[in-house]
Amino acid sequence: MLLDDPHPAPDRAPDRAPAGAPPGPLVGRVLDWFDVHARDLPWRAPDRTPWGVLVSEVMLQQTPVVRVVPAWHAWMARWPEPVDLADASTADVLRAWDRLGYPRRALRLQACAQAVVDRHGGRVPGTEDELLALPGVGAYTAAAVVAFAFGGRSVVLDTNVRRVLARAVDGEALPSPTPTVAERARAEALVPQDPATAARWAAASMELGALVCTARSPRCEECPVLEACAWQRAGRPDDRHAARRRSQPWAGTDRQVRGRVMALLREALGPVPSEAVEAVWPQAGQLSRCVDGLIADGLLVRVPGAGPDEPVSYVLPD
DNA sequence: AAGTCGGGGTA
DNA sequence: TACCCAGACTT
Secondary structure, eight states, rough: TTTTTTOOOHHHHHHHOTTOOOOHHHHHHHHHHHHOOOOOOOGGGGTOHHHHHHHHHHSSSSHHHHHHHHHHHHHHHHHHHHHHHTOOHHHHHHHHHSSSSOOOHHHHHHHHHHHHHHHHTOOOOHHHHHHHHHOOHHOOOOOOHHHHHOOOOOOOOHHHHHHHHHHHTTSSSOOOSSOOHHHHHHHHHHHHHSSHHHHHHHHHHHHHHHHHHOOOOOOGGGGGTTTGOOHTTOOOOOOTTGGGOOOOOOSHHHHHHHHHHHHHHHOOOOOEEEHHHHHHHHHHHHHHHHHHHHHHHHSOEEOOOOOOOSSSEEEOOO
């Protein structure tokens, strides 16, 4: 809380204000900062559509903004409405997803488009419950679409917001590895009551985490709530949860093998002989397991040889 | 609650 | 190198 606030805003109630009250100083200052520093991202443009917002949110699940921007433009030019993606070839969808990573997201996004067509007449629904029922849409994405596409009130709690609140409110360097119920309740209590303001708070708090209150080297000297920050007051202590944060390995993992196989298939014009697939990884057992996994995930299809002596090959699904 | 799932840019 | 990125889903 803002006990040491050197710039009191007497016309504003404290944070965690009762329903109907205007935003407190923490929220108010972040909103003012956002008015000046908001990035000009394409899915925030005045002519944005709910579909464009949904596409951006799925692409942004674990992929940085700078890599999503060009992919988003190409995607929206090719499949401007859910029905367009629903009717597309899955192979084309996976190729357009390119190297955004986690290609199962591309499958889920297409399945999501098909669900939007089947259940909602081709229009992206506007309630959190309806959104949550769609493939690839979890708690964060549903809340984000409500706020950014429809201007509704929701609790948007992504990695940025979690970090901002962990520092400013809890005085901790980083949030816990997995969100807690208490953390979510605390975030909810900060969300302004007015829907339009709540939606702006969602964007503003995320933006602060992305541009100033960053994970690695926070730019505290530029922070609009520096004087209100509990982590700053506590002397910026180290991460309490560092011991339980295990880094995700990469070299030699199934994820690397799967990535190589998918890259090969994306670039291929036609079926890829099994011999060529096996050439991307030296350990036959691991490769075989990964190919089976990709098939099980619907990312790959095995094509039998034309004759008894013809080799098996692999293609992206239709 | 813990594992799985890509890929690349950065300190 | 290791870490981080507008998470979702399964077990």
